[in-house]
Amino acid sequence: MSPGRSRPVGSSVAASKSHGMSIKYADFVDESYEPTAEDLVCTFRLVPGEGLTLAEAAGRVASESSNGTWAALDAPERVRELSAIAFDLAGDADGGEVQVAYPDALFDPGNMPQILSCIAGNILGMKAVDTIRLLDCEWPASLATSFLGPQYGPDVKTEILDAEGRPPTATVPKPKVGLNTEEHADVGYEAWMGGVDLLKDDENLTDQSFNRFDARLKRSLERRDEAQEATGEAKDYLVNITDETNVMLERVDEVAAQGGGFVMVDVVTAGWSAVQSVRERCEEQGLAIHAHRAMHAAFDRLPEHGVSMRVLAQVARIVGVDHIHTGTAGFGKLENEDTVGINAWLASDFHGVSPVLPVASGGLHPGIVEPLLDTTGTDVMVQAGGGIHGHPDGTRAGAKAFRQSIDAYVAGVPVGEYADDHPELAAALAEWGTESPR
Numbered sequence: 001m002s003p004g005r006s007r008p009v010g011s012s013v014a015a016s017k018s019h020g021m022s023i024k025y026a027d028f029v030d031e032s033y034e035p036t037a038e039d040l041v042c043t044f045r046l047v048p049g050e051g052l053t054l055a056e057a058a059g060r061v062a063s064e065s066s067n068g069t070w071a072a073l074d075a076p077e078r079v080r081e082l083s084a085i086a087f088d089l090a091g092d093a094d095g096g097e098v099q100v101a102y103p104d105a106l107f108d109p110g111n112m113p114q115i116l117s118c119i120a121g122n123i124l125g126m127k128a129v130d131t132i133r134l135l136d137c138e139w140p141a142s143l144a145t146s147f148l149g150p151q152y153g154p155d156v157k158t159e160i161l162d163a164e165g166r167p168p169t170a171t172v173p174k175p176k177v178g179l180n181t182e183e184h185a186d187v188g189y190e191a192w193m194g195g196v197d198l199l200k201d202d203e204n205l206t207d208q209s210f211n212r213f214d215a216r217l218k219r220s221l222e223r224r225d226e227a228q229e230a231t232g233e234a235k236d237y238l239v240n241i242t243d244e245t246n247v248m249l250e251r252v253d254e255v256a257a258q259g260g261g262f263v264m265v266d267v268v269t270a271g272w273s274a275v276q277s278v279r280e281r282c283e284e285q286g287l288a289i290h291a292h293r294a295m296h297a298a299f300d301r302l303p304e305h306g307v308s309m310r311v312l313a314q315v316a317r318i319v320g321v322d323h324i325h326t327g328t329a330g331f332g333k334l335e336n337e338d339t340v341g342i343n344a345w346l347a348s349d350f351h352g353v354s355p356v357l358p359v360a361s362g363g364l365h366p367g368i369v370e371p372l373l374d375t376t377g378t379d380v381m382v383q384a385g386g387g388i389h390g391h392p393d394g395t396r397a398g399a400k401a402f403r404q405s406i407d408a409y410v411a412g413v414p415v416g417e418y419a420d421d422h423p424e425l426a427a428a429l430a431e432w433g434t435e436s437p438r
């Protein structure tokens with residue numbers, strides 16, 4: 001225990017039995033507490049359950065997420081030192097924000113499920129809170145550096161791709177599932193030829209009967225090589241390896257053996273333990289990880305409850321993905337969310353852990369690239385599925401139009417003006433205008 005971490009001592013201590021210290025809910029609150037550099041500090045927004053004050057609810061949250069329970073207990077000092085402390089309470093019985101400091105010794109370094117079972121575990125379902133949302137975390141170095149962290153992050157732009165000075169581009173063939181292996185690889189070839197850097201599987205395409213993983217990987221990389229040779233630009237494939245963990249590890253090896261540079265994982269549905277295993281294998285094989293966040297909205301969509309996308313993105317960076325989808329800042333088909341704030345965090349200094357390249361994806365097309373990049377900046381990967389394959393002249397023209405919209409932005413030329421001598425872009429703008437789809 002650091003010297004700065006002093007436990008609250010209240011009436012409970014005086015009343016405690018001689019063999020130990022009392023642990024009851026009120027003992028987990030100390031409004032004067034100042035966190036130390038070794039603490040993991042979580043910010044929660046919560047509405048207390050009926051009849052409870054904010055402090056009473058906060059004490060229950062700090063208790064249940066560290067080492068207390070509903071009954072008052074006696075415990076030795078060394079156990080008490082592992083307790084969380086709720087401090088900095090702002091609000092009242094109708095709701096507010098609370099900070100909770102956890103000593104790093106409470107956690108099992110390098111074990112993300114254990115950490116989340118504390119800070120995002122039982123507390124989300126307690127009667128003591130009507131709603132509770134984990135908004136943000138301040139991670140101590142001891143935990144942040146106990147995982148591998150990203151291997152490439154934004155460096156994929158130059159280390160694997162030829163995308164220096166511009167956002168790399170990706171495309172998901174549509175319809176999202178149903179194309180057979182040859183059709184899927186053909187769409188990839190057309191998109192690469194049109195100027196897209198990355199073919200990406202959709203989140204629900206893995207190893208179905210109509211498009212087997214092994215055959216798709218092999219054929220897509222063959223077509224990638226053809227496109228690379230024809231264009232002289234590095235191209236690659238974000239192949240979705242999501243499955244049971246041991247199968248994913250075999251697929252990492254297979255992708256490496258066949259010369260792919262990336263794997264894609266649906267990180268929320270697969271689970272962080274599995275992502276940790278994939279990350280370790282990718283270290284051995286030198287592959288980058290593209291993280292799709294399917295199911296994130298089960299945690300983060302309701303603004304008063306759950307776990308914020310910001311925290312999910314923090315977890316993804318700590319575990320070590322190289323890219324993660326973080327929304328489209330209100331453009332495209334997704335609900336508006338804190339894309340800009342999350343992206344800034346992913347790029348920020350963080351105990352020496354490498355940054356992550358954010359991915360904007362969901363309902364994007366050439367007509368909204370300009371306002372999107374005005375909002376997010378250009379340190380982002382941009383993906384369009386429908387916004388490429390729905391082009392009136394097909395996938396290759398759609399890919400050209402999408403790339404033209406990026407090139408226009410990087411050159412500082414308004415997209416409408418750039419379209420004057422880029423007919424594919426002009427056709428895309430005529431088709432979709434500059435509106436976001438719903």
Ligand SMILES: O=C(O)[C@H](O)COP(=O)(O)O
Pocket residue numbers: 172174176202203292333361362363364383384385386387
């Ligand atoms: O996985 C994704 O990000 C989506 O498939 C995006 O598809 P869209 O560009 O057609 O919305």
Ligand SMILES: [Mg+2]
Pocket residue numbers: 172176202203
């Ligand atoms: Mg998708």
